[in-house]
Amino acid sequence: MENKTVGVNKMIKAIFFDIDGTLVSFKTHQVPDSTIEALKQLKKKGIKIFIATGRGKDGLKVLDEIEFDGYITLNGQYCYDKDLIIYQNTIDPHDLQNLVNYLDNHQVPCGFTEEHDKYYNYRDWRVDEIHRITQNDGQPAKDCSQVCTRKIYQCQCFVDEAEEKELLKLMPNCISARWHPMFCDISPKGGTKQNGIDKFLEYYHLQLSETMAFGDGGNDIPMLNHVNLAVAMGNGNEEVKKAADYVTDEVDLDGVVKALKHFNLL
Structure with a gap:
């Protein structure tokens, strides 16, 4: 240095x-x-x-x-x-729809962040563990089937690195970042x-x-x-x-x- x-x-x-x-x-x-x-x-x-x-x-x-x-x-x-x-900068609706389709077939918690709101498709021990660390992930779970019609700035997907790569193939207009091995943040490119x-x-x-x-x-x-x-x-x-x-x-x-x-x- x-x-x-x-x-x-x-x-x-x-x-x-x-x-x-x-x-x-x-x-x-x-x-x-x-x-x-x-x-x-x-x-x-x-x-x-x-x-x-x-x-x-x-x-x-x-x-x-x-x-x-x-x-x-x-x-x-x-x-x-x-x-x-x-x-x-918000996530492309087509990428969001592909994510929703993926979640329909995989038991993966995912957080969706809007300008003034955040919510999960469902919660389990993984979300609770991150909330224990950050004290910032206590938001509720609710129906996310219409999320592709919303302005979503970021998704918090509780997947490992191999699953993360699969998700990015389905979301070509997005990038990912992770600070914890349990999940990654998926955001729009740019x-x-x-x-x-x-x-x-x-x-x-x-x-x-x-x-x-x-x-x-x-x-x-x-x-x-x-x-x-x-x-x-x-x-x-x-x-x-x-x-x-x-x-x-x-x-x-x-x-x-x-x-x-x-x-x-x-």
């Missing part, structure tokens, strides 16, 4: 943060107090802070204490700030975390050379590869750490604060 510490405090103007395992602890399901204070200090210094998450808009209540400059949600499919929607970054850079007239990002999961790797300065959390997997310029401590051990101090941003 090249030494990117020198001059970083003058170079970085925008920092993008994943939520689960990065800002929010999997143990406490909260943002550590040290991280909240650090984010507030960044804003006071004029550095813009952004969320870049697989969660939808309805899953951001855990961040209520912090005012961000923008939100890249649903892995980039729905990007907005306090004033307007910067970018949105919207990704890195695309969301570019949308906000254009909106705020910033350069990619002025960006930094923090992440811990597989769905963060493209984002970490995209920004100028990439930080992996100590609780992240090895592939994430390989994609980073710097590996910090775990979220519960003040990892965000330690990295910001390492790069003289605090």
Whole structure:
């Protein structure tokens, strides 16, 4: 890794943060107090802070204490700030119909995310286990037969990697990302975390050379590869750490604060 510490405090103007395992602890399901204070200090210094998450808009209540400059949600499919929607992207109806047909013949839980709602075709222990980790997947199951007539931004399919490949063959206009071996997020092509970054850079007239990002999961790797300065959390997997310029401590051990101090941003 090249030494990117020198001059970083003058170079970085925008920092993008994943939520689960990065800002929010999997143990406490909260943002550590040290991280909240650090984010507030960044804003006071004029550095813009952004969320870049697989969660939808309805899953951001855990961040209520912090005012961000923008939100890249649903892995980039729905990007907005306090004033307007910067970018949105929904799944092709034909791809959705193919998914519904697949679910009719396979006992697979699947979550469907709309702008202000999320629901499942049915729930079992797999969904309950992810909810135990995230505290963000407690939505009900209901009839999803007409889902192809709705604006769906992302699907959360509880399949292994082999089944994921089969689903993508049925959904040619979609891509997938996974941060847990039990499921993958399926999203329309065109919207990704890195695309969301570019949308906000254009909106705020910033350069990619002025960006930094923090992440811990597989769905963060493209984002970490995209920004100028990439930080992996100590609780992240090895592939994430390989994609980073710097590996910090775990979220519960003040990892965000330690990295910001390492790069003289605090």
